[in-house]
Amino acid sequence: MDIADGAAGLVATRNDPDTGPGGRVSQAFQLLELAERALVSAVIYERKRGSSWTEISSEEYEKLRRYDADTPDQPLRQFQCHQSDAGGDSRRICADWAGCHNAEHLLGLRLAVLDGRIDTTYQAAVNYQSPVPLFTSGGEAADHGQKGIDAPVDEDRRKIHKITQTRQDLQ
Known part of the structure; x- marks a missing residue:
């Protein structure tokens, strides 16, 4: 899954009856995990481009x-x-x-x-x-x-x- 697509899927834009108490917090943690992966990829990219x-x-x-x-x-x-x-x-x-x-x-x-x-x-x-x-x-x-x-x-x-x-x- 592409990181951006994963992040977009975790953004609450409407009432979601399937997400119980604490569900949004769990989704926010998933978003943080994706952000950490994006950061590691960004560091590798920056090194490859000469930073x-x-x-x-x-x-x-x-x-x-x-x-x-x-x-x-x-x-x-x-x-x-x-x-x-x-x-x-x-x-x-x-x-x-x-x-x-x-x-x-x-x-x-x-x-x-x-x-x-x-x-x-x-x-x-x-x-x-x-x-x-x-x-x-x-x-x-x-x-x-x-x-x-x-x-x-x-x-x-x-x-x-x-x-x-x-x-x-x-x-």
Whole structure:
């Protein structure tokens, strides 16, 4: 099924007597799943047309800032770990993301529980204590990540190489 056709089919434009309580929420989650697939395809497309990782990653850092907002104004999804494949079975929540925020107030975590995408992971994220100091906010982490993004130092290049060798979806 084409992503656009799938999304169009999930948009409520009339009263639907076949959709019971909570049905629209379930459909909205399906739409988010389609959007995630579209995002992965867009990244692959951008790389094939010559966009740099700098151009693409800048948006990833900007996402971090939005999780500092009040709970209702935050993104609807968890922030995934950059060390594991985006769509793979091994993907996981970013520990630094959960650790630098009050995880109980992360909308993406709450919705993932309601949708059944996570269960015990929620409590693990809420109780997470990092063994190392973390940034105090998503904005602070984004500022750090974006600093020098156009001219990475050797250590950053090694980390980028390691991640791209580990993740199958970036090769």
